[in-house]
Amino acid sequence: MATIPLLELAHARSGDKGNTANVGVIAYEPSDYPLIRDRVTADRVVEHFRGLIEGPVERFELDNLHALNFLLHGALDGGGTVSLMTDAQGKVFSTALLRMEIEVPDEVAERVRGRGRVPAAGPGASP
Amino acid sequence: MSEHPVRIASGQGFWGDDLEAPVRQVEGGPIDYLMLDYLAEVTMSIMQKQRSRNPAAGYARDFVPLMERIFPACARRGIRVVSNAGGVNPGECARAVAEAGRRAGVSGRAKVGVVSGDDLMDRLDELSAAGHELRNMETDEPLASVRHSVRSANVYLGARPIVRALQGGALVVVTGRSTDTALTYAPMAHEFGWRWDSWDRLASGVVAGHINECGAQASGGNCLADWWTIPDLAEVGFPIVEAHRDGSFAVTKHPGLGGAVSLRTVKEQILYEMGDPATYITPDVIADFTTIRLAAEGSDRVRVHGVRGRAPTPYLKVSIAYAAGFKAVGTLVYAWPDAAAKARAASRILRERLDRLGLAFDRVLVEMVGWDATHGPLAGEPPRDLPEVQLRVGVRGPDRAAIERFTREIAPLVLTGPPSVTGFAGGRPRVQEIVAYWPALIDRTVVEPQLSVDFVDI
Numbered sequence: 001m002a003t004i005p006l007l008e009l010a011h012a013r014s015g016d017k018g019n020t021a022n023v024g025v026i027a028y029e030p031s032d033y034p035l036i037r038d039r040v041t042a043d044r045v046v047e048h049f050r051g052l053i054e055g056p057v058e059r060f061e062l063d064n065l066h067a068l069n070f071l072l073h074g075a076l077d078g079g080g081t082v083s084l085m086t087d088a089q090g091k092v093f094s095t096a097l098l099r100m101e102i103e104v105p106d107e108v109a110e111r112v113r114g115r116g117r118v119p120a121a122g123p124g125a126s127p
Numbered sequence: 128m129s130e131h132p133v134r135i136a137s138g139q140g141f142w143g144d145d146l147e148a149p150v151r152q153v154e155g156g157p158i159d160y161l162m163l164d165y166l167a168e169v170t171m172s173i174m175q176k177q178r179s180r181n182p183a184a185g186y187a188r189d190f191v192p193l194m195e196r197i198f199p200a201c202a203r204r205g206i207r208v209v210s211n212a213g214g215v216n217p218g219e220c221a222r223a224v225a226e227a228g229r230r231a232g233v234s235g236r237a238k239v240g241v242v243s244g245d246d247l248m249d250r251l252d253e254l255s256a257a258g259h260e261l262r263n264m265e266t267d268e269p270l271a272s273v274r275h276s277v278r279s280a281n282v283y284l285g286a287r288p289i290v291r292a293l294q295g296g297a298l299v300v301v302t303g304r305s306t307d308t309a310l311t312y313a314p315m316a317h318e319f320g321w322r323w324d325s326w327d328r329l330a331s332g333v334v335a336g337h338i339n340e341c342g343a344q345a346s347g348g349n350c351l352a353d354w355w356t357i358p359d360l361a362e363v364g365f366p367i368v369e370a371h372r373d374g375s376f377a378v379t380k381h382p383g384l385g386g387a388v389s390l391r392t393v394k395e396q397i398l399y400e401m402g403d404p405a406t407y408i409t410p411d412v413i414a415d416f417t418t419i420r421l422a423a424e425g426s427d428r429v430r431v432h433g434v435r436g437r438a439p440t441p442y443l444k445v446s447i448a449y450a451a452g453f454k455a456v457g458t459l460v461y462a463w464p465d466a467a468a469k470a471r472a473a474s475r476i477l478r479e480r481l482d483r484l485g486l487a488f489d490r491v492l493v494e495m496v497g498w499d500a501t502h503g504p505l506a507g508e509p510p511r512d513l514p515e516v517q518l519r520v521g522v523r524g525p526d527r528a529a530i531e532r533f534t535r536e537i538a539p540l541v542l543t544g545p546p547s548v549t550g551f552a553g554g555r556p557r558v559q560e561i562v563a564y565w566p567a568l569i570d571r572t573v574v575e576p577q578l579s580v581d582f583v584d585i
Contacts, residue, residue, distance in 0.1 A: 011395065013398050013399050017402060018265055048505070058403075060403060064420060064421075067394060067398060081561055081563055081564070082451060082454075085500075085521075087500070096502045099502065
C-alpha cells in the first residue's frame, strides 16, 4: 500500500449554502470511485477539517456520477455576507479536501502519480 | 409545439458576470432562448435599498443596455430572452427594456412579459397576523425576532408564470425572484407543452437549469480537472442546453468559442452548491440528482437523461434579507525575512490595542493571505523563507462606532509595529453594513393567487 493525496484520484468543486460549505468530489476514473467511497468517510472528513469547521459533516453518494457530496456544517463563519473569511462562500474547500492523504494499492499510486497538478515544464520535465 | 431540440443558451451566471457572454451566445450560432440569471441572495437587498432611494430603480441595470444591443438579432431570429433581471422592481425593468427595444428599432415587433408577485415586503405584517411565522430554516427562530431589520422578502417562484408570459407571446420575459433553474426549464415546459405533473420531465429540466445557471462554470470556467488544458477561456463559450420533448438534453456550446464541455466540466457544475442530491427541491418538482445519466457524445457535447422527479412540497422558499450589524476588514503586507512572524506580531499588537480601547466585537478573524487564509490549519506552519504575507484582520459586531474605530487602528501599525510592512495605500478599511440572509418557508397558497403576468408593448 502507498499513501497519496486525494488530489491524484479526484477533482472537486465546492460552494455554499448559508453557513454550510458543500464539496463535491469526483473520481477521475470511474474504476477508482469505489476506493474513494471506501476511504473518504464522513468521519475522516471531520478529522481532516478539525479546526476549520464547527459543525458535523454529512456525506452523500452519487454512484451515477462516480462522486461524493459532503456538507460541511458551520464552515463559513456565518456564511455569505456575515462571514469575515476570505473564502466566505466556500469556493476553495474543494482543494482543501483534496489534500487528504489516503491509502491505496501501490499500482494505483503508480498510475495516478502527479495527477491534478500542472505538469512540470522545462528541460528534463516528464511529459 | 416543436420537434427539433430547443436550444436554451446560458448568458449570465450572476450580476457581475462577463458582459460579452450573452452577445457571443446570440452571435456565435443558432439558439432559441437566452437565459440570464442576475440574482444572488444578497442582490435582492441591494436592489431594495436602491429602490427605496429611487422608485424607478431596484433591478439589474446591465440588462437594459445588453437588450438594446441584442434586440435586433433577437427580434429577427425569434430568440426569446428569459431573465430574473427584474429584481425587486420587475415592472420598471420591463418598462426600461421596452424603451431599449424602441431605441433598437423593434417597435411593434415584440413585447415584454413581466412576472410579479414574489415581493412579500409589504405583506409581512399581514402574514404575521395570519400566523405565518417565517421561521429561519437554519435556526428555527421566528422572523419576529428581526422584523424591524428586514430589508427585503421575496418568494422563489417556479416556471409557471414564465410559461404564461411565453404563451402570451413575450419575446422578453422579466421576472423578480424566480429560481435560477426555472429560467431554463420554463422554455422547455412551454415548447413541449409539458403537464405540471410530468415529474420526470420537469426534474430533467431542473438539472438542465442547474447546469445553465452558473454560466461558464459548466463549460470550462473554474474547472479544476486539468484546468490548464481548457482552451481559450478569454472568449469562453457559455453552455447551451439542447432539449428534447422527453426531458433529455445535451449540454454543448458554440463551436467557434473557447472553453470545453466534457463529463468533467458538467459533473463539477452538477455538484456545485449541492445539498442532498436525492432531494433537490424547487417550486415545481423535487429532482433526484442521483438518477442523472451522463454520456459523452463527441467533442464538447454531453448527453443527460434518465432523471427522475417527484411532486413538490406545499411550501415555497422565501429569501429574506435583514440588517445584522457591521463589519470591516483591514490588511497589511509583510515582507521577507520572517514575514509570517512579523505579521503574527502585528496581529498581537493590534489585538492588544483593541482590548485596551475596550472595543467589543462578536468576532475577530485573523488570516495570513499567502499562507493559511484559504486552507486554515491544513496549510501547516509557514515555510521559513516565505517571501511575503498579507495580514488580514476582520471584525464584526453590532456597534458601528467600535467597527469604525477598528478601521483607524490598521495604518498606525506601519510606524508603530514590526518592520518591512507595506500595502496600506488603499487608506482606511471601509465599514460595511451586514445584510444577512434569512431563509424561510411559506405555504404556497398564500403566494400563488397574488402572482401576475403583464405585458408591455414595445
